[in-house]
Amino acid sequence: MIQDSIDQMKKQVRNWLKEHDERTFRETFLDWHANDQMQVIRELEKQERRLLYEWLTPAEFSDIFQEMDYEDQFFTVKEMNENYAAEMLNEVSADDAAAFFDKIPMEERKESLLKMMDPAEAAKVREILSYPRETAGAIMTKEYLEIFADQTVRDVMTFLRKTGQDVETIYYLYVVNGEGSLVGVVSLRDVIVNNENADIRDIMSTRVVSAEDDLDQEEVARMIKTYDLLAVPVVNKQKDLVGIVTVDDVMDVLEDEMTEDIGEISASKGSTDTNLTAVQAAKKRAPWIVLLMFLGLITANVIGQYEETLEAVVLLSVFIPLIMDSAGNTGTQSLAVVVRSLATGSFERKGISQMLKRELGTGVLMGLICAVVLIITVSIIYDSPMLAGIVAVSIFLTLSVAAFIGAVLPLIINKLHIDPAVASGPFITTLNDIIGLFIYFTIATSFIQHL
């Protein structure tokens, strides 16, 4: 539905451009949501966009620019003349401008643009760029409202009327003292429902949830989520207010972190970006596959130890995949449970030992179920109750262990303060494969004379 209307909008814009109807264009286009404007502009021809840079002021274009992904941003800035680009970047909020500059590959281009920008704006961008990536400081913006405790509600409302249009959010007002330290926060709601003569001091909350500038962005996101905030203030070591992180930026952080988690669980970290070429993707993904392949050679070695057993009963090898798949899948389930619990913080309340007991219990139960199913089906298909018994007992032991390993490994890694997703699915799967095959062949070797 939305896609339909974007197509219609594009047709309209194309028409205005063809007829050089700047007036109707401005009347209608500027009424659209910036994200829609962006989607239309992205699909125009270069020549058509050239005209738009004349029809739209740098300030108007800055709203569109902020909706673009980096690729399109870079593309349009290259199309603009540098003056227009610099003026536009002045109007972009500091966090978005910093995110853009952070990705520019050419240092000279970056410097020349920053030098053409308004010095105050450029300084904000440089400040944000100076923080380590993925910290509160690196994702914060500088467009926030500072007020003082001795102002009245009326003072603040007057101030808001003047400056409200230029900041990222006017819904929280941060109260600072003479030294610039954060001492309180007032929501716009509180300002509005209180008497005009009330002092900010009396209506502000002094228990401010704030993030230190070097706090990891994921922690910032969790903070906003826990306290249902629209923004969180960022302070430096001296408790000076240096910026804010807003909820919409945090939603992007959460999405990025999810992509990262899935990438790690599937051993494809950093390569889920669809803009990569096959060569780039292979470069990022091949090391994992090769590493895991070497683990596969270890598994090969485990089987190699039992070559005599296999030579005696070749039929044993047909159950290798079944043992491996079941071990791997059970371990992955436990991994998923633990990774999600760690991410949502829900497991802190339960305690590690209870979680591990639960997973072990689940593994034992699933092992029992699978063993019963296998003893029946394998007896029937392969007409060998002894073989069925070996496979069933192996599956029972393997699943019991696999569920436990899948749960305990990420927890250990979490204790060592490494992201649990690094103990990714494939590694746990391979470890469980090795254990499962070891159990299977040990049992099979013991009972080989009965087969």
Next chain:
Amino acid sequence: MIQDSIDQMKKQVRNWLKEHDERTFRETFLDWHANDQMQVIRELEKQERRLLYEWLTPAEFSDIFQEMDYEDQFFTVKEMNENYAAEMLNEVSADDAAAFFDKIPMEERKESLLKMMDPAEAAKVREILSYPRETAGAIMTKEYLEIFADQTVRDVMTFLRKTGQDVETIYYLYVVNGEGSLVGVVSLRDVIVNNENADIRDIMSTRVVSAEDDLDQEEVARMIKTYDLLAVPVVNKQKDLVGIVTVDDVMDVLEDEMTEDIGEISASKGSTDTNLTAVQAAKKRAPWIVLLMFLGLITANVIGQYEETLEAVVLLSVFIPLIMDSAGNTGTQSLAVVVRSLATGSFERKGISQMLKRELGTGVLMGLICAVVLIITVSIIYDSPMLAGIVAVSIFLTLSVAAFIGAVLPLIINKLHIDPAVASGPFITTLNDIIGLFIYFTIATSFIQHL
């Protein structure tokens, strides 16, 4: 850091309770954030909480209640007398109350509570409960502000001062006509920066982004994210405004959907909840494991077809895990790329064919790399260039196919409008196992006389 202060707060509360110091308790405790209050209350003894139900009004407790997860909510409501509980639920916002009632297992208890509540509040809850789960209607709240186009900014400010404290958000004001249809939206920012005499008609935006009441919650979340909104209005088929969904609820939706996606990718759907017992978890997870085990029996059958080949060269079986692991891991990587692209919408712009070409290319490249590595290592370890060649060629073909399958399967399933994560990792892995082993044994059988 936050945990520390929660512990301190708990000590303080315990002290006040011991000394029956209601006044100091109320002075300090009510100043804390509701989420902190919740975390303290959750860890008190039942007897201690009893006293708190006397010290806190139902309205005050309702803020704490809204921060609790369902388990604690159910627990506290059971502890309260029914009158207190009903009065408290009156004050809880309708979406949170509905979410609570939706999970109450006993129908009678639910009905008796609803009957004791204020009829108007109960009606709101019943309305929300009447929508199918995971739709806009089911997660919306009823506490929003309606204004009219012929009101002035001054009218609205007066209205806000009166009602601002009771609604979920005052930052968007929804403009309706005489019939209750949504005709526009004004942000509080717009209200504040405009002249007091301005008509709402002249400052409102008529291009309102809205969600139909039966829209999937994930779509609602994407809408809020795309347009950087703090809330989205929900309308019924007649375009009447019936509720709003706020950004903080949407963050919970995103987290739930993420849990769901990971659950499906790892075949543990619905079982990542840490509150489940081992038996409950096994019940949910065992069907997947058993189903996948049957697929494992198919793999066994594939190998069974080549029993003669295996009998002739038992050494071939040691590479079964290596082929399987590599096929599975490569397919899972492609799956992760596609699932993430579908979830973030980033792939719509690239087109399917380009994505598939990319994945195929990546698979071929990774296959080449792995083949080269294997030809060297297997030649050295097993001293058989022929065996090394068979394994290397098999890996090359297998990875090329596996990457493609991992990408194309979720896309096909997406075309059929089934959630792509249903084509979960384990299924793609098993399919790739079968294909990989088939390739390996076909090649091995052809060259068996040279081994």
